[in-house]
Structures are given as C-alpha cells and as structure tokens.
Amino acid sequence: MKRIPAVALREISSLFVSPVAYGVLTLYTLLAGFFFLLGVVGFLETLRQAQAFQAFDYLAQMNLNDALITPFLGSMSVVLIFVIPGVTMGLFASEKANGTDELLLTSPLTIWDIVLGKYLAVAIFVLLLGLLVGFFPAVLFRYGDPEVGKTLAGLLGLVLTGLAYAAVGCFASSVTRSQMIAFILAFVILLLLLIMGAVAELGAMGNAAWLEGFLGYLSVGEHFENLSKGLVDTVDLSYFFVVMATGLLLTKAAVETARWR
Amino acid sequence: MIEARGLSKRYGDLVAVDGVSFQVGPGEVVGFLGPNGAGKTTTMRMLTGFMPPTDGTALIDGHDVFADAQAARRAVGYLPEMPPLYPEMDVQGYLRYVATIHDVPRSERRAAVDRALERCGLTDVRRRLIGALSKGYRQRVGLAGAIVHAPPVLILDEPTVGLDPIQIQEIRSLIKALASGEGEHAVILSTHILAEVEAICGRVILIHRGRKVQDAPLSELTAGGRRLEEIFARETLRDEAAPDAAAAPAEDPR
Numbered sequence: 001m002k003r004i005p006a007v008a009l010r011e012i013s014s015l016f017v018s019p020v021a022y023g024v025l026t027l028y029t030l031l032a033g034f035f036f037l038l039g040v041v042g043f044l045e046t047l048r049q050a051q052a053f054q055a056f057d058y059l060a061q062m063n064l065n066d067a068l069i070t071p072f073l074g075s076m077s078v079v080l081i082f083v084i085p086g087v088t089m090g091l092f093a094s095e096k097a098n099g100t101d102e103l104l105l106t107s108p109l110t111i112w113d114i115v116l117g118k119y120l121a122v123a124i125f126v127l128l129l130g131l132l133v134g135f136f137p138a139v140l141f142r143y144g145d146p147e148v149g150k151t152l153a154g155l156l157g158l159v160l161t162g163l164a165y166a167a168v169g170c171f172a173s174s175v176t177r178s179q180m181i182a183f184i185l186a187f188v189i190l191l192l193l194l195i196m197g198a199v200a201e202l203g204a205m206g207n208a209a210w211l212e213g214f215l216g217y218l219s220v221g222e223h224f225e226n227l228s229k230g231l232v233d234t235v236d237l238s239y240f241f242v243v244m245a246t247g248l249l250l251t252k253a254a255v256e257t258a259r260w261r
Numbered sequence: 262m263i264e265a266r267g268l269s270k271r272y273g274d275l276v277a278v279d280g281v282s283f284q285v286g287p288g289e290v291v292g293f294l295g296p297n298g299a300g301k302t303t304t305m306r307m308l309t310g311f312m313p314p315t316d317g318t319a320l321i322d323g324h325d326v327f328a329d330a331q332a333a334r335r336a337v338g339y340l341p342e343m344p345p346l347y348p349e350m351d352v353q354g355y356l357r358y359v360a361t362i363h364d365v366p367r368s369e370r371r372a373a374v375d376r377a378l379e380r381c382g383l384t385d386v387r388r389r390l391i392g393a394l395s396k397g398y399r400q401r402v403g404l405a406g407a408i409v410h411a412p413p414v415l416i417l418d419e420p421t422v423g424l425d426p427i428q429i430q431e432i433r434s435l436i437k438a439l440a441s442g443e444g445e446h447a448v449i450l451s452t453h454i455l456a457e458v459e460a461i462c463g464r465v466i467l468i469h470r471g472r473k474v475q476d477a478p479l480s481e482l483t484a485g486g487r488r489l490e491e492i493f494a495r496e497t498l499r500d501e502a503a504p505d506a507a508a509a510p511a512e513d514p515r
Contacts (some may be wrong), residue, residue, distance in 0.1 A: 008362040010350075017349045103345035103406070106309040107362045108334045259312055 003109055008119025012124060015087070021125070024086050028079065029132050032062060036077040036136040039068045064146040065154075069137045070228045073154040076133050077161045077224050084162060085186035087125055088169025089179040091118045092255065096177035105259060115252050119170055126162035130155055150230035157227030160240040161220060165190055167247025174254040193243075197221040262287050262414050262447035263308065267317035270303050270471075277303045279471040280317065285447045285464075287413065290440045291463030292479075293451035296497050300471040301451040302342055305416050308449070309339045320412050335364055338412035342419055344403025348392030352383055355391060357410050361366055363410035377409040380435060397428040404432065408439065415439065417450040421457060433461050455489045467490075469497045 015021040046067065050059050095101045103115055134155050140146050165186075172186035173179075197219025200212045216222055220243075223236040263285040278300040285291050287391050307314045310326040310333060319326045324333035333421070347355060355504040356374045365373050370454065378384045381401045386394065391402055400423060407415060420436065421429045439446045452458060458465055465482055467475035474496045482492055 003362055005366075006358065010347075010358050011353075014347065014349050088263065098347065099341060099343040100283060100312055100345040102341040102343075103359065103364070104307075106311050106334055106337070106339050108331045108364050109362050110331075125348075133427070 002179075003113045004117045004120060007109065008120035009115060011091070011118050011121035013189070015121065015125065018090075020086060020090070024083055025128070025132070028076075028083055028129055031079050032072075032107060032136055033074055034131050035164045037071055039072045043068045044246065046200070053259055064140055064144050065230075069140070069151055070154060073133070073158050073228050074224070077158050077220075078194070080129075080158075080162050081190040082187055083129070084122075084126070084165040085169050085183045085190070086171065088122055088166055088173050088186060089182040090173065091122070091170055092174040092251075093177050093179045093182045096258075097179075101258075111252050111255050113229055115170065115174075115248060115255065119166065119251075122166040122170070123163055126159060126166055129162060130159040133158060139188075147230070153230045154228035155234050156232070157224045157236075160227070160237070161224055162241035164220070164240045167244040167251070170251045171247045171254065173252045174258075193218065193220050195219075262322055263416075263449060264320040265304070265308065265317070266319070268304060268307050268314045268319060269299070269314045269316035270307060270312070276471050278307070278314075278468075279367075281468065281473050282317075282470070283466055283473065283476055285449055286413075287445040288440055289464060290436065290448045290450070290462045291466055292340075292458035293449055293466055293468065294453065294455070294458060294493065295468035296453065299468045299497075302418055302466055303447070303471075305339075305418050305451060309337055309416055310334055311339075311341075316431040330457045332360065335405075335410070336412050337414045337416060338407035338410065340403050340415075340417045340420055342422075344399055345406070346391045346399055346402060348391065351388050351390055352394075352405075353378065353387040354396050355402065356405055359406040362411045363412075364454065365410050373411065373508050375406065376411075377405040380438075381405040382431060395425045400424055400428075401432070404435070413446060413447045415446050415450075417448065419452055420450055421452070421454070437461050455493060459483075459489060467496055485494065 035084060043064070047059075047062065051061065089261050092101075095104065109117075137146065137151050137155075141148075168180075169186040172189065173182040174187070176182050196215045198221070200215035200219065217239070223239045226236045263283075265283050265352075268278055268281045269276070281304055283291075293301050293305070296427055303312070306312045307320050308321070308326065310319075310330055313327060321333040322336035324330075324336065326333045336355060350358070353374055354378055356366055356368055356478055360370045360373050375384075376385055383405055386398060388479070393428060394402065399422070404417070407417065415436075417436070421432050424432065436448060436450065440448050447461055450457075450462070464478050465475065467472060475492065479489075483489060
C-alpha cells in the first residue's frame, strides 16, 4: 500500500514535464471560459427579453443555477470525453512502448499498486480540472446569489464524471502499446456511455421498457443531470463508483493477462 | 542463489524454452550463451518473474518467483535487453524511484542512489535527463537501476550491447567487482560475444533451441587450448542438418 504514492508521484511528475498536461489544462480552461461567456451572454439576453415582455412569472422563476451554472457544467462534462482520454492514454501504453513495464512487473510492486498508483495520479489531475472549472461559477457569487449547495453538487457531479471516465481511460491504455489507439478506444467507449441515454430516450428500444431503463442507467447523462440539479442520490453516486470499479478491475485483469501471454 | 528447475515456456506449438535446469551460487558469474532466438531472454524473464513458466519453477535466494514473488523480486536486480528507462526523468530521480519501488527504506535511499551512481560512473550526469544521454550512459543507468537496491542476484540481458570498447571494459570490471566484492552477487549475463564470456564469466551455460546443451566451468571448456568459438559452433550447428520439428512449428504440415 505504501508504494501507491510512489507510483502516483512519478506519474504526476511525468505528466507535468510532458506538454500533454499543460495542453489539456489550457484547452479545458479556454473551453470553460468560452462556454461560461456564452452562458452569461445568453442569460442576459433571456433576462432582457423577459423584462421587455413583462413576463414576471418567468422572471420570478429565473435563477443563475438553472439558467447558467447547470448548463455550463453540463457542457464541461461533455468536453471531458476527449480531455480525459488525452490524460490517460499514456498511463500503461507508454510503459509498454518504453519497456518500463519490465521494470514495474519485476519489482515488488503488486499489480494493484501499479493500477491504483496511476489512477491516483489521474484522479488528482481530475480534481485540478474541477477546481479550474469551479472558479467560473465562483465568480457569480460576487455579483449574484446562486445556491451554494446546488453549485457544489454540480461540481461534485463533474468531478465524479471525470473520475469514472479516468477509470475507463486506464483500461483503454492497458490493452495496447499505442497511445493513439488508447485515446481512440477510450473516446469511443465514453461516447457510447454518453449517447446510450439519448438512444434509450428516443424510444429506439421499441416497447422493451426494461432495456430502456437499463440503458438509461448505464448512461452518464441522467446521473450527472440529477447531481447538477442538486439531487445528491445514492443511486447516482453509486453509478459513478460502479463505473470506476469496473474500469479499474478490467485494467488490473488486462495488466495481469499481458503477463501470461 | 539462483535455481532453475525444469523451466519450460511454450507458445502454442512453439517451444521457446524446454526444461532448463541449473544453479548459480554466490560470487559466481555465469555466461548465458546461445544464438539469437535460443531462449536466453525468455529464460531470464522467467527467472525474474516477468513471465510465468509453462512448466517448472525458479527460485531466487530461496524464494519461489511466483509463490513468494515479493521476496524473490526484492532479491533480484534485472537489466532487460532494452533498459527500462523513463526519458523524461533525471538520472538520480529515476534511481530514487527504482529504489523506492524495490522497498529500500526512505532513510537508506539517498545512500543507495549515491552508491549506484558512483559504481556506474554516473555521478557527473546525475541531474541530466535520461532522454538526453548517449546510449552508453543509458545502458549504465539501466545497470545502476538493477543494483540500486543491492540485490544478491543480478540478471543482465546483454549488458554491454551498444557500448564502445572503453565502456565495455568499464561495465565488465564493474560486473566482476559486483561478483567478487563485499556483496558476493550471483550474476547471470547473456551475451553472444564470446570474448565477453572469456573476460568475465567463470562458467558457461549454452542454450540452443530452448535446451541447455552445455554447462561447465570456463576453465574446463577451454582446457587443452580449445576455443570457445569451436564449442559454440559445434553445439549449435550439430543438428542443423536435421530440422527440429519443435523449433519450426510454422512448417509443420497439418
């Protein structure tokens, strides 16, 4: 167990000497700024029109959380499906390409030490992304009065989504020695996870309601939405942990079977 | 210190290593000889626990490499054919990491790293990035990584490949010093440079098509002025005329 931090520390320092980490952070922050600005402009426009039409009922309901923060975090969660694979693609693939897997697998490290160490490193990176995104809604507290709880629940949803995606990315990286393939594989799996809910909602399953419900459960969207609406429910929380655990177990299995080939 | 008991590795029909057994004691330097594809690297990978054998077992310092993997891995220093280096790390950072994952206690890590740097002549480049080093230096960093946790057993896969003559001399004397010095390491090194074996090994194990075909002290083999080249050629060319079904499964008509 004490070796996990050593693996994580090496992984983080490697992330930050390569341009990948800085590229990802810059891109993500820029996109956050773009979506946030878009949200603010849209919010003001809606406000102006509602005032012009004297829609007082609507104005009374309008708030920063529903009209600005929730959609903003939603966009940022979608962006994660190509940001996270960029961070995780090298985790295992580069070890294999470098031959350093021979160092790790002949050292006293257990496979869990390796997998969890690497995952811890990405998890810290995801928290950093969460902090960067959190800065934007935080600005709103200076000028308005959004709900603290709802905002934090949304950020929690974003971070949990990132953590679940990271576990999927770990797995994609563990089955190949090419970072490019790891990226594409992770992206495809995440895209499927994301659109599965939409497919279910379109009624493409005919009248197989159970299948619709199942696909809906598997899809990230619904769980993230609940959190960003401020509904912190164990069903939704458990979903993220299930994805995380599945990703990490599959990663461990993939690293282990590579040895037996 | 090192004990192989009937190690075999099969990939489907292909037999890479076939029932190899031997022992290596402390202070011994054994040369692992054989043509390319003979099974040297595969045998070493099984000894270090990187891959499991299909049959047989290996013991390192009395620990089974699979049943008692942690203890066995602490006891072995391994330099693979391609040194396992992170190009983005500096030399001392890399060695500190290798020491850490090999369970060297925090209080001894600095001394262990300094010792490995000094023994491999790396003190001057300790802060350089590994990716910026020449091939010879990288090989030495790999060797330093293999010895940083002071393992009693060293397994070196072609440790002098790609080095210039002076570097080769340095690495050879380092290996000799490791075997005879205070550590009394047991060393196995693979090579196909016969002169290397004559220079540093006390014993030769010759592998051909996955089988051990010769295992004797160097002095015995070269007694009476016989040359190692002749023995190597005789053992490896012996059955060239009769195609070995096990070694060429691709041509197996089915």
